[in-house]
Amino acid sequence: MRVLIVSDAWLPQVNGVVTSLQALVGELRGLGHQVKLLSPQDFRSRPCPTYPEIPLVWDLWRVGPAIRDFQPDCVHLATEGPLGWAARRWLGKRGLAFSSAIHTRFPEYISSRWSWLPLRWGYAYLRAFHRPSRAVLVTTERLRQEFAGWGLQRLALWRKGVDTRLFHPLAPAPDTTQAVFLYVGRIAPEKNLEAFLALELPGEMQVVGDGPQRETLQARYPQVKFLGYRHGADLARAYQQASVLVFPSRTDTYGLVMLEALACGTPVAAFPVPGPLDVLQAGVNGVMAENLGEACLAALQLDRAHCAELATRESWRASALQFLAEQPLLDGELCRGSKVVASSG
Numbered sequence: 001m002r003v004l005i006v007s008d009a010w011l012p013q014v015n016g017v018v019t020s021l022q023a024l025v026g027e028l029r030g031l032g033h034q035v036k037l038l039s040p041q042d043f044r045s046r047p048c049p050t051y052p053e054i055p056l057v058w059d060l061w062r063v064g065p066a067i068r069d070f071q072p073d074c075v076h077l078a079t080e081g082p083l084g085w086a087a088r089r090w091l092g093k094r095g096l097a098f099s100s101a102i103h104t105r106f107p108e109y110i111s112s113r114w115s116w117l118p119l120r121w122g123y124a125y126l127r128a129f130h131r132p133s134r135a136v137l138v139t140t141e142r143l144r145q146e147f148a149g150w151g152l153q154r155l156a157l158w159r160k161g162v163d164t165r166l167f168h169p170l171a172p173a174p175d176t177t178q179a180v181f182l183y184v185g186r187i188a189p190e191k192n193l194e195a196f197l198a199l200e201l202p203g204e205m206q207v208v209g210d211g212p213q214r215e216t217l218q219a220r221y222p223q224v225k226f227l228g229y230r231h232g233a234d235l236a237r238a239y240q241q242a243s244v245l246v247f248p249s250r251t252d253t254y255g256l257v258m259l260e261a262l263a264c265g266t267p268v269a270a271f272p273v274p275g276p277l278d279v280l281q282a283g284v285n286g287v288m289a290e291n292l293g294e295a296c297l298a299a300l301q302l303d304r305a306h307c308a309e310l311a312t313r314e315s316w317r318a319s320a321l322q323f324l325a326e327q328p329l330l331d332g333e334l335c336r337g338s339k340v341v342a343s344s345g
Contacts, residue, residue, distance in 0.1 A: 001033040001324075002033070002070065002071060002072045002073045002074075003028055003033050003034065003035045003073065003076070004035075004037075004038065005021065005025070005035065005036070005037045005075075005076045005078055006067075006077050006084055007021055007039050007077075007078035007079050008039070008040060008056075008078075008079040008080075008081030008082060008083045009021070009039075009078070009079050009103075010037065010039030010041060011041070013053060013054065014186075014210075014229055014231075015185075015186060016103065016160075016252075016254070016255070017078065017104065019256055020103070020160055020256065023316040023319070023320075024319070026316070027316050027317050027319070027320035028320055028324070030317075031321075031324075036072070038063065038067075038083060039083070040057050040083070042062075042066065043058075043059050043060075043062060043063075043083070044057065044058060044059045045057045053210075053211065053212075056081070056082055057081075057083050057086075058082070060083070060086040064086070064087075067087060067090060073329050073330060074097075074327040074330065075087065075096070075097075075099075075330070076098065076100065076101070076323075077098055077099070077100040077133070078100075078101050079101075079103065080125070080126065080129045084100070084129065085129065088100075088129065088132070092132055097328035097329070097330060098132075098134065098328065099134055099135040099136070099137060099326060099327055099328060100129070100133040100136050100137070101137040101138070101158065102126065102130070102136060102137070102138050102143070102152075102253065104252075104253060105251045105253055106122055106125070107120075107121070107122020107123050107126065108122070108190065108251040109190040109251060123151070123152075126150070126152060127150070127151050127152055130152055131153070134328035135154055135327070136152060136155050136156065137156055137323070137326060138155055138157065138158065138253070139157075139159060139278070140253075140274070142277065142278055143253055143278075144156075144157065156326045158319065158322050158323050159318070159319055159322060160259070160314070160316075160319055161259070161315045161317075161319040162260055162262075162263045162314050162315075162316070163316060164311070164312050164315075166233070166236050167239065167260045167261075167263035167264050167311075168236075168263060168308070169240065169264055169304065170237075170240035170241065170264070170265070178203045178204060179201070179204070180203055180204050180242045181196075181199075181204070181205050181206070181243065181269075181296055182206045182208065182239070182242035182244070182245050182246065182261075183196055183208065183209070183247075183248070184209055184230075184235070184238070184239070184245065184257040184260075184261070185208075185209050185249070185257055186209055187207065187209050187213045187217060187226075188213055189212075189213060190249070190251055192248045192249050192250055192251075193207070193217060194217070195292055196246045196292065197217060197220075197221045197224055198221075199293045199296065200293070201297070203243065204225065205221075205223070205225065206225045206227055206238070208229070208235065209228075210228055235260075236260075236264060239263075239266050240264045240266070243266070243300055244266065244268070244269050244299040245258065245266050245267070245269070246268075246296055247268055247269070247270040247271075247276060248270070249271075252274075252275040253275060254275055254278065255275045255279060258275075258279045262286075262308065263312065265305065266304065266307060267286055267287070267300075267302040267307050268280055268285065268286035268287075269286065269287050269288075269292060269295035269298070270286060270287075270288050270292075271288060271290065271292060271295075272289065276288050283302075284302070284303075284307075285306060285307040285310050286299065286302070287302070
């Protein structure tokens with residue numbers, strides 16, 4: 001199989017979308033498929049206003065020829081940005097099938113930055129982009145039902161995984177004499193980070209990541225350690241040495257950082273919202289409460305061994321096979337793992 005993935009999010013960006021796609025590409029190649037990822041690295045781009053870490057491609061006339069030159073068997077549009085739209089138009093003009101995915105709550109993120117924009121406008125944008133897609137992949141059943149309520153169609157499940165070779169418990173167990181409360185992710189308004197930073201917690205508070213709010217929040221909360229980005233073993237070590245991962249976002253579709261922390265034996269404190277509700281088992285590997293401070297303190301009491309054990313059930317190989325099973329081929333068939341079967345529709 002020749003699999004083409006088109007994404008506006010790719011390295012050197014650091015986020016859940018990039019992590020998911022890196023894992024997917026690796027697993028697909030491990031299964032013997034040829035994979036090409038069209039990303040901003042293949043084109044000319046300019047920084048996104050207000051969020052310079054995100055590149056916006058502008059020489060979009062090159063997208064069609066790039067698709068044609070690769071001669072894919074199937075095409076997946078991972079994002080709803082300029083590259084995704086350009087590929088969508090090129091494929092649509094030729095009547096070619098493709099799948100797409102909703103990785104982020106785009107309407108909620110837009111509303112968090114520009115509160116005067118109605119939420120329904122963001123969902124109208126999502127419906128417009130995904131309408132011709134043969135399969136719109138979402139991470140959880142909860143999201144499938146929610147997005148269906150906003151009028152999105154042909155929604156299919158694509159669960160995410162965790163790399164347990166990298167993320168695993170520390171041996172011996174970390175010193176727990178001083179609590180360490182950790183946040184990992186973008187430092188941006190949609191992540192609701194101040195709900196964590198404003199808490200009065202015992203021990204130390206750490207932030208791993210970067211983003212447009214870092215300078216402001218670092219000045220406002222000098223008692224918090226802002227560590228910047230961490231990758232690979234350094235990121236795993238941050239999880240392993242933390243007492244609790246604090247996940248303050250109310251708008252994430254899933255939250256891969258929770259799976260990574262759990263695989264390292266670190267429990268999670270979060271609000272009881274989609275994402276945490278889909279990843280965590282309350283009172284076992286996480287605590288969810290509207291009072292985030294109370295959730296943080298209660299999470300300190302959870303068994304780290306149980307956290308790691310439950311996380312190992314999620315694999316990227318299973319995730320990749322589920323992805324393949326929903327891919328429409330350009331000739332109107334579906335891929336089922338490494339097999340191809342005729343479509344009934």
